[in-house]
Amino acid sequence: MTRRSVALTLLLLCAIAAPHAARAADGPLETAAYSWLRLLDMDRFADAWREGGPLLRDGVTESEWIEATKRVRANWGPVESRTTVDKGYHRQIDGGPDGNYFTLRIQTHFANGGEKLEIVTLTTTPTDQQYRAVAYGIKR
Secondary structure: OOHHHHHHHHHHHHHHHHHHOOOOOOOHHHHHHHHHHHHHHOOOHHHHHHHOOHHHHHHOOHHHHHHHHHHHHOOOOOEEEEEEEEEEEEOOOOOOOOOOEEEEEEEEEEOOOEEEEEEEEEEEOOOOOOEEEEEEEEEO
16 A cells, blocks of 8 residues: 555545544533434434433433434434534533533534424432433424
């Protein structure tokens, strides 16, 4: 293999991995949200439901979550890019108790579905203090 073909191969591998790679500026909120979104990207909807916070799991059954998420994301293809465009802190969200909630608005480009705005709301759980998704939505 020539140097040029090795360099091209590495460049292609980086391009494929780029939408999922952590960026230096990412903090714990982005890391948690993007890791959870990767489960959806890999069609691991049950894992995403299980990894979500209690508020998510209490609000919808696993089978309802899987069916609804499959239907929403059907035919969009792989993620080509994902960029956090806004973050906000809230003490309250619809359907949830008072707490510390962080909402990330993430501009996502899907190969077959174009641009979408994914909205992920996170909170920490009292048991493990990890950020967990408690709400997910998409604006088309």
